[in-house]
Amino acid sequence: MSSIDLQTKEIKPARNTFTHVARHIGGDKPASRYQEATIGLQPTQNFHYRPTWDPAHEIFDASRSAIKLADWYVLKDPRQYYYANWTITRARQHEAVEANYSFVDSRGLLSRMTDEVRESACKVLMPLRHVAWAGNMNNTYICAYGYGTAITAPCNFHAMDHLGIAQYLTRFGLAVDDPGVLDAGKNDWLNDPRWQVLRRLVEDTLVMKDPMEMFVAQNLALDGLLYPLIYGSFVDEHLTLKGGTAVAMLTSFMPEWHDECARWVDAVVKACAAESDENKQLMTTWIQAWADRAQAALAPVAEIALGEHGQEALAEVRTTFNARIAKIGITL
Amino acid sequence: MDKRVEKKKLDLGSRYQALTQDLQWNTSYQPMEKVFPYARYEGIRVHDWSQWQDPFKMTLDVWWRQQSDKERRLYAVLDAFAQNNGQIGVSDARYVNAVKLMLQVFSPLKYALHRALAHSARNLPGDALRIATQIQASEQLRHAQQTVHAASVYNKYFNGMHEVPRWYEQAWYLAPVKSFADDLASAGPFELMVAISFGFETLLSDTLFVPFMSAAAHNGDLSMVPAGFSSQSDTTRHKQAGITLVKFLLQQDSLNIATVQRWVDKWFWRSFRLMPMVAMLQDYMVPKRVGSWKESWDTYVEAPVEALFAELAAYGLKKPAGWQAACAAKDHLSHQAWNAFYGYGHALAFHTWVPGNDELEWLDRKYPNSFDRWYRPRLSYYAQCEAAGKRFHHHALPMQCQVCQQPMIFTEPGDGRWIAYRETQHEDESFHFCSDQCQTIFANEPDKYVQAQLASHAILQTSGSETTENALQASIADLGVVIGRDNGEFHGSEDDTNFTLWGGGQDMKEAQL
Amino acid sequence: MSNVFIAFQANEESRPLVDAIVADNPEAQVVYSPGLVKIDAPNRLVVKRETIEEIIGRKYDLQELQINLVTLSGNLDEDDDEFVLSWKH
Numbered sequence: 001m002s003s004i005d006l007q008t009k010e011i012k013p014a015r016n017t018f019t020h021v022a023r024h025i026g027g028d029k030p031a032s033r034y035q036e037a038t039i040g041l042q043p044t045q046n047f048h049y050r051p052t053w054d055p056a057h058e059i060f061d062a063s064r065s066a067i068k069l070a071d072w073y074v075l076k077d078p079r080q081y082y083y084a085n086w087t088i089t090r091a092r093q094h095e096a097v098e099a100n101y102s103f104v105d106s107r108g109l110l111s112r113m114t115d116e117v118r119e120s121a122c123k124v125l126m127p128l129r130h131v132a133w134a135g136n137m138n139n140t141y142i143c144a145y146g147y148g149t150a151i152t153a154p155c156n157f158h159a160m161d162h163l164g165i166a167q168y169l170t171r172f173g174l175a176v177d178d179p180g181v182l183d184a185g186k187n188d189w190l191n192d193p194r195w196q197v198l199r200r201l202v203e204d205t206l207v208m209k210d211p212m213e214m215f216v217a218q219n220l221a222l223d224g225l226l227y228p229l230i231y232g233s234f235v236d237e238h239l240t241l242k243g244g245t246a247v248a249m250l251t252s253f254m255p256e257w258h259d260e261c262a263r264w265v266d267a268v269v270k271a272c273a274a275e276s277d278e279n280k281q282l283m284t285t286w287i288q289a290w291a292d293r294a295q296a297a298l299a300p301v302a303e304i305a306l307g308e309h310g311q312e313a314l315a316e317v318r319t320t321f322n323a324r325i326a327k328i329g330i331t332l
Numbered sequence: 333m334d335k336r337v338e339k340k341k342l343d344l345g346s347r348y349q350a351l352t353q354d355l356q357w358n359t360s361y362q363p364m365e366k367v368f369p370y371a372r373y374e375g376i377r378v379h380d381w382s383q384w385q386d387p388f389k390m391t392l393d394v395w396w397r398q399q400s401d402k403e404r405r406l407y408a409v410l411d412a413f414a415q416n417n418g419q420i421g422v423s424d425a426r427y428v429n430a431v432k433l434m435l436q437v438f439s440p441l442k443y444a445l446h447r448a449l450a451h452s453a454r455n456l457p458g459d460a461l462r463i464a465t466q467i468q469a470s471e472q473l474r475h476a477q478q479t480v481h482a483a484s485v486y487n488k489y490f491n492g493m494h495e496v497p498r499w500y501e502q503a504w505y506l507a508p509v510k511s512f513a514d515d516l517a518s519a520g521p522f523e524l525m526v527a528i529s530f531g532f533e534t535l536l537s538d539t540l541f542v543p544f545m546s547a548a549a550h551n552g553d554l555s556m557v558p559a560g561f562s563s564q565s566d567t568t569r570h571k572q573a574g575i576t577l578v579k580f581l582l583q584q585d586s587l588n589i590a591t592v593q594r595w596v597d598k599w600f601w602r603s604f605r606l607m608p609m610v611a612m613l614q615d616y617m618v619p620k621r622v623g624s625w626k627e628s629w630d631t632y633v634e635a636p637v638e639a640l641f642a643e644l645a646a647y648g649l650k651k652p653a654g655w656q657a658a659c660a661a662k663d664h665l666s667h668q669a670w671n672a673f674y675g676y677g678h679a680l681a682f683h684t685w686v687p688g689n690d691e692l693e694w695l696d697r698k699y700p701n702s703f704d705r706w707y708r709p710r711l712s713y714y715a716q717c718e719a720a721g722k723r724f725h726h727h728a729l730p731m732q733c734q735v736c737q738q739p740m741i742f743t744e745p746g747d748g749r750w751i752a753y754r755e756t757q758h759e760d761e762s763f764h765f766c767s768d769q770c771q772t773i774f775a776n777e778p779d780k781y782v783q784a785q786l787a788s789h790a791i792l793q794t795s796g797s798e799t800t801e802n803a804l805q806a807s808i809a810d811l812g813v814v815i816g817r818d819n820g821e822f823h824g825s826e827d828d829t830n831f832t833l834w835g836g837g838q839d840m841k842e843a844q845l
Numbered sequence: 846m847s848n849v850f851i852a853f854q855a856n857e858e859s860r861p862l863v864d865a866i867v868a869d870n871p872e873a874q875v876v877y878s879p880g881l882v883k884i885d886a887p888n889r890l891v892v893k894r895e896t897i898e899e900i901i902g903r904k905y906d907l908q909e910l911q912i913n914l915v916t917l918s919g920n921l922d923e924d925d926d927e928f929v930l931s932w933k934h
Contacts, residue, residue, distance in 0.1 A: 011417050011834045013488035019495040019812060036484055037477035040497035041443050048511045048784040049518040053370050053451075059517045060447070083474035084403040084481075091400030094393050133355040137454060140466060144450035149443075156450060156470055163463065164392040167351045174342075174350060182354065190357060203362040344908075344925045387921045394908055401912050538916050542852060542881065545915075549880030557880055561854045565914040572921050622878055636918040639847030639932050643920075 024073060034080035039073055041149040062147040065212040067272050067279055072148030074271045078263050079154075086157045090164070093253055097168065100249040101175070109246040110176060117244040118176050124234060124305045125251070126185020127195050129169045131226070134202045135162035138218045146211040154264060158219065161261070165254055172250050194300035201297040212272065213286050219265045221290035223258065224321050225298055225314075231255035233313040234305040262324070270328045280330065287325060288332050291318070348389035353382075356459040370455045374520040377585040381458035384580045387572040390467060399474075399566075406478065406562050413555045414485045417834075423551040424619035425490070425831035426822055430548065431483055431556055432492040432682040433617070437509050437609060438540070439479035440500040442563075444513030445528055446472035452521040464573050465525065471566040482559040490827050492682045492818045498811045499681055504730070504787035504804060505673070507737040511784060512602055518780070522581070523595050529574025531599025533567050535637055535652075540610045541567065543628040547618040552837075575640065582647035589648040594776065600652035601769040605736035608669035615666035615695065616687060624698035625666045634659060654769040657745040663702040664743065667695075671710055672741040675726045679804040681813045683822035686715045706748050723821055727801055729788040733766035735773050735781055742766050758782065849890050849919030849930040852883040859913040865896040881915060890919070892928040 016022070017031035020040040025031055047059045057064055062072065069075070081089075104110055139159035146152040173181045189195050201222070208214045231254050239247050269287075273280040295318050302310030325332055342350060359367050412418070422428065449469035456462050487493040500506050516527055541564040549557045578596075581588045611625040641651045652658075670684075677684040687695065692711065696703045717724040730739035744750045754765040758778050765771040774781045787807065795803045809815050817826055831837065851866070853859035855877060866884050867873055873886040884890065897905045907928050919930035 011420065011489070014491070015488055015494060017484075018487060018493070020497050033481055033484075036480050041440075041476060041480075042447070043440070043444075043497070043501050043510070046501045046510070046785065048514040049780050050783065051518045052780070053373070053455075053518075053520055059514060082477050083470065084407055084478070087396055087399045087474075088403055091396040094396050097393075129355055130357055136466070140450055140454040140462075140469075143469070144447060144454050152447065152450075153473060156446075156466075156473060159466060160392065160470055163466070164396070166355050167392050170351050170355075179350070182350075186354060186357065190360075200361040203359045203367070206359065207362045207366045344923065387923065388908075388911075389923060398908060398911055405912075542916050543878070546878040546881045550878075558854075561880065561915050564916050565911055568911075568914055568917050571917075575920065632916075635848060636850075639849075639918070642847065643933055 024071075032080065033085075034077070034082055037082035038149045038153065042147075042152070060147060064145050065147065065210045066282055067210075067212040069272065069275055069279075073150045074275070075148065075150040075268050076271070077150065077154045078267050079260065081154055081157055083153075083157075090161070093256065094164075097250075097253050100252055104246045104249050109249075113176060113246055114243060117239060117242055117247065120242075120305075121235075121239060121244060121247045122173055122177055122181050122185065123188070124230065124301070125169050126173050126181055127189040127192075128226075128230065129166045129173075129182070129185065130189045131198070131202055131222075132162045132166035132169065134206055135159075135218055135223065136166065138205055138208075138214055141208075142211045142215055146215075151211075151215075151268065155215070158261065161257060165257070168251065168253055172247075175250065194304055197299075198297040198301060201293055213282075215265075215268065216283065216286040217290040219261070220269060221287060222294045224262070224265075224324065225291065225294045225317055227255060227258035228317045228320065229298055229302060229314060230305065231258070233302075233317060237313075238306055238309070266324070266328050269330070273328070273330055284330050284332065287330060291321060291325075291332070344389050348386070348391060351391045352386075352460050352463055364457075368455060368457045370521055371457045374522045375591055376522045376581060376588055378458065378581070379584055381461070383584070384458055384461050384576065386460060386464040386569075387576055388569045390464065390569065395467060399471075402562050402565065406558050407481075409558045410481055410485075410555060418554050419485050419489050420831065420834045420836035420838075421552045421554065423837055425827045425836060426617065426619050426683070426685060427548070427551045427553065428486055428490045428827060428831075429492070429682040429684075429822070430544075430613050430617040431486050431553070432490075433609060433613060434479060434556055434560075435483040435487075435493050436496050436499060436503075436506060436681065437606075439476050439483075440496065440506075441509055441513055441606075442472045442476035442479065444517060446470075446476060448513075448517045448519075448524050449528065451517070452524045455521040456525070461525075461573075461577065464569075468529070468566075468570050468573065471563075471570070474566065475563040478559045478563065479556075482555045485555060489830070491814070491825075492827075495812045499808070499813065502787075502811055503681065503808055503813075504732075504791075505676065505680055507732070507787050508605060511735075511737045512606055515602065515780075525574070525577055526581075526592060526595040527599035527602075529570050530578050531574075531596060532603045534571040534574045534640070535600055536603045536607065536633065537567055537571075538564070538632040538636075539607065539625075539628050540613075542632055543623055544610060544614050544618070547614060547620075547622040550620050550622050551618050578644070578649070579647055582644075582649060586648070593649060596649065597653040597769070598773050598776070600658075601654040601767075601773065602736060604654060604658045605733075605738055605766075605770070608665055608672075608738070608741075611666035612669040612673065615698075616670045619691075621691075621694055626662045626698060629659075629662045634662075653772065654767070657767065657769065660745040661742070663699055664706070664748065667699070667703065667707040668741050668743070671707065672730075672739055674714060675724060676730065676739075676804070677723070677820055678725050678815070679808050680819045681808065683819060683825055683827065685822040686711050686718060702748065718821070729791060729804055731764065732786045732788050733770050734763045734784060734786070735765060735770035737784065737786060738766055740764070740766050846888050847932050848885045848887055849917070849932060850883055850885045851890060851892075851917040851930060852881055852915040853910075854913045854915060855880055855882040856913060861897055861900040862892065862910055862913070864900055866890065866892055869893050869896055886930075889929065889931040891930075894926050 016028045021031045021035055022028040024039045025035060042060055051059055136159045139155045142155040143152045189199060205217050235248050235251055269283055273283045298314055302314040306313050322332055358364060446469050449465055449472060453462050453465040453469050483493055500510060516524055541560050545557050545560040581592050614625045614628060674684045692708060714724045732739055740751055742752050744752045752767055754771040756763045756771060756774060763774060791803045791807055805815060822828055853862060863882055870886050870890050873884050876883045894905055894907050917930055919932055922929045
C-alpha cells in the first residue's frame with residue numbers, strides 16, 4: 001500500500017452500517033459481522049408466486065408456526081454465528097477430535113479396549129447414528145420453512161452439526177469394530193423392541209409441520225435429555241469407570257457441542273415465551289408434551305446403556321432438564 | 333480377549349461411502365410418503381438412489397476443515413481492507429457501482445438459493461444427494477453473507493448500498509432477480525436442483541464469478557474479488573452435482589427426459605435473462621478492462637456448454653431451446669443493458685454514465701459487428717444531451733415481460749432493428765413477453781406466471797397514466813433511495829467528488845507509471 | 846474433441862499446482878489474468894498428488910486444492926491419488 005496520509009485526507013465514513021441494520025440495533029452505529037449477515041436477509045413481501053408444493057402459504061410465511069413474533073430477529077443467537085465463524089469453530093473442534101483419535105490410537109487404547117466396553121458402547125451409540133440423521137432432517141426443515149434468518153441460519157448449521165455427529169458415530173464404530181457393527185446398529189434401530197419407542201418418536205418428529213414446535217421437540221426436548229443421558233450418564237460416568245476412557249475421548253465433540261448449542265436453544269425459547277402469554281403457553285405445552293414423550297422413549301435405551309441404574313440416571317437427567325427450563329422462565 | 337487388527341486407512345471413495353450411506357431408513361410408524369411428501373408430484377421417477385454419488389466425495393470433517401481454511405484467508409483479507417481504507421484503492425469510483433450491483437443482485441439471489449436448496453435438501457429421497465444439497469444450501473448462505481461483508485466497507489463510504497433488502501423486494505429494476513428467485517423457491521425439489529445446480533451454476537455462473545472478478549481485481553477491488561473467487565470454489569462442487577444429477581435422472585427412467593429437457597430449457601433461459609447485468613458489469617462498469625463480455629461468453633459459456641451437451645446427447649438431452657438466441661445476443665447484450673439502465677438512470681440505486689472516448693474505442697474493437705452501428709450513436713447522443721445540461725432519460729414506464737420481468741429491451745435474434753415482442757391471450761387477458769422462450773415458459777405454467785406482480789402495472793394501477801412521468805422515480809424514492817445522491821449521473825456525484833477528495837485511485841495510477 | 850479447464854486464484858499456494866499440471870499434461874495451456882490462472886487441455890486433464898508432493902516437498906491431500914480452486918469444466922473423477930477432468934464423448 002502506498003503512503004496514504006490519513007490525517008490530511010480525512011476519509012470519514014458517511015454511515016456506520018446499513019440502514020436496515022441500524023434500525024434494528026438502535027441507530028447508526030458500528031454493527032457486528034453477525035448483525036450485518038443476519039438482519040434483513042430474508043425477504044418478507046411481494047412474492048411473485050406461491051409455492052407449488054404449498055399454495056396455502058407464501059414462500060416465506062410466518063403463519064407456518066403458531067408462534068407469533070412482532071420481529072423474528074429477536075431470536076438472536078448468543079453465539080453470533082454466521083457461516084464463517086461457525087465453520088472455523090467446527091474445524092477447530094474437529095482438530096481436537098483428530099488429536100484424540102491420534103492419541104487413542106498411538107497409546108493402543110483402541111486395541112486394548114475390552115469387548116465389554118466395545119460392545120456396550122456400540123450397542124448404544126450405533127443406533128444413535130439414525131437419531132442424529134433425523135436431527136439433520138428436522139433442522140433442515142426448520143431452515144427451509146422457518147421465518148427469518150435469525151432462526152433459519154443457525155438451524156442450517158445445526159443440521160450440518162447433526163450430520164457431523166452421525167459421521168463421528170460412524171467413524172467410532174469403524175474404529176473399534178468391523179463394519180458389520182453399523183448394520184447391527186441399524187438392525188437394532190429397526191427391530192429391537194427397546195429402540196422402538198424412540199424410533200416412533202423420531203418418526204413423528206419427521207412429519208411435524210410447525211417449524212417452531214419442531215425446534216422445541218428436536219433441539220430442546222429430545223436432544224436435551226438424550227445428550228446428557230448418553231454422553232454424561234453413560235459415556236462419562238459409566239463407561240469410563242469400566243475402562244472406557246477412549247470412548248469418551250472419541251465422542252468428546254458431542255457433549256461439548258450440546259452445551260454450546262444449549263445456550264442458543266434456550267435463548268430462542270426464552271425470546272419466544274417472553275413476547276406474549278400465548279407464546280409462553282404454547283412453549284410450555286410443547287415442552288411438557290415432548291419432554292415427557294422423550295423421557296418415556298429413552299427409558300428402554302437407558303436400560304440398554306446402564307442396566308439397573310438406567311431409570312435412576314434418566315430421572316436425574318430429567319430433573320436437571322426441568323431446572324434448565326425453569327431458568328428460561330417456563331414452569332412445567 | 334481382544335482381536336482387533338490394525339485398521340487400514342480408508343481411501344477417499346470408501347471413506348465417503350462409509351460415512352454417508354445407510355444413515356437413512358425406511359420409516360414404518362409414519363409412512364415414507366408423509367416423510368417425503370414432495371418426492372413424486374413432479375413426475376420424476378427414480379428407481380435406484382444409490383446410483384448417485386457426490387463426485388467430490390465430501391464428508392463433514394473435510395468440509396469443515398477446508399471451508400475454515402478458505403474463511404480464515406478471506407476474512408483476513410477483508411479485515412485488512414477495512415483497516416487500510418481499501419475502498420480508495422480501486423481504480424475509479426465508477427467501479428464501486430459494480431459493487432453496488434453485486435450487493436443488490438447477487439447477495440439476495442444467493443440467499444434465495446440457500447433457502448430453496450434447504451427445501452430440496454429436506455425433500456429429495458436420496459440420502460447422498462440430500463447431503464450434497466445441504467452442503468450446497470449452507471454454501472449459498474456463505475456466499476450471501478460474505479457478499480454483505482465484502483460490501484460492508486464500501487457501504488460506509490459510498491452511496492447506493494444502504495438498504496438493499498427493501499430494494500430487492502420492491503424496486504422495479506431488481507424484479508427480474510426477485511422473480512427468478514421466487515420462481516425457484518416455488519418450484520418442486522427436483523426442478524429446483526436442475527435449475528440451480530445445472531441451469532444456473534453449471535451453464536452461467538462462471539461469467540460473473542470468473543472473468544468479471546478478474547476484471548475487478550484489475551481495478552483494485554481487494555474485497556469483493558477474494559470473496560467472489562472463494563465462493564466460486566464452492567460452486568465447482570455445485571456444478572458437478574448438477575451435471576451428475578442430470579445424467580442420473582436421464583438414466584433412471586426415459587420418462588424423465590422430457591421433464592428434464594423442459595426444465596433445462598426454462599432455467600437456461602431464465603438464467604440467461606439475468607445475464608444483461610453481468611454483461612454490462614464487464615463491458616461498462618469496470619473502468620480498467622480485461623476482456624469483453626463476448627469473450628467471457630465464448631470462453632465460459634459457449635465452449636463448455638457445447639462440450640457438455642455433446643456428451644449429454646447420449647442421454648437424450650438437447651441443448652436448451654434458447655441456445656441459438658442466447659449466442660446470437662453476445663454482440664448486443666451488454667450494450668442493450670447499459671443503454672436501458674442509462675435511460676432509466678433517474679430511477680435506480682446506482683450511477684450511470686457515458687463511457688469516455690478511450691472506452692468507446694475499446695468497445696468498438698471488441699464488438700466490430702455491432703457497436704458502431706447500433707450503440708455508439710446512442711451513447712454519443714447521450715453525451716450531447718449531457719453536455720447541453722439535459723441528461724437523457726425515458727419518461728415512460730418500462731414495459732416488462734410477464735415471465736422474466738425485464739424491460740422489453742431485447743431485439744429479435746439476428747435483427748437489431750426490432751425489439752422482440754410476443755403476446756399471448758390467456759383467459760381474457762393479454763400477456764406480454766420479451767422472447768419466444770419466455771412465451772413458452774408461460775405457456776407451460778400459466779397458472780404460475782399470472783400471479784406475478786409487475787412493478788409497472790402496480791404503478792399504473794395506483795398512480796394512473798397522467799402521473800407516470802415521475803412515478804418510476806417516486807417508486808424508488810419511497811424505498812429510501814436518495815434521488816440524485818444515490819443515482820443519476822456519476823460525474824459530479826457525491827461518490828465522485830468524495831473519491832477525488834480522498835485521493836482515491838492513486839495506487840492504481842502509481843502502479844501504471 | 847473439446848477443452849476441459851481448471852482455474853485457480855493466482856497466488857503462492859496454487860503455483861505448485863500449476864507446475865504439477867503442466868508437468869503431467871503436455872498439451873495444457875496456461876492463461877494468466879489478474880488474480881486468476883486458468884489451464885486448458887484438450888479432452889483430459891489430470892492433477893496428480895505425487896507430482897505435487899515432489900514439488901512442494903511435503904505430503905499433500907488432493908482435497909486441499911479446493912481452497913484456491915475457482916472453477917473447472919469437464920466431468921470429475923477423484924480418488925486419493927488423482928483428480929481427473931475429462932469429456933467422455
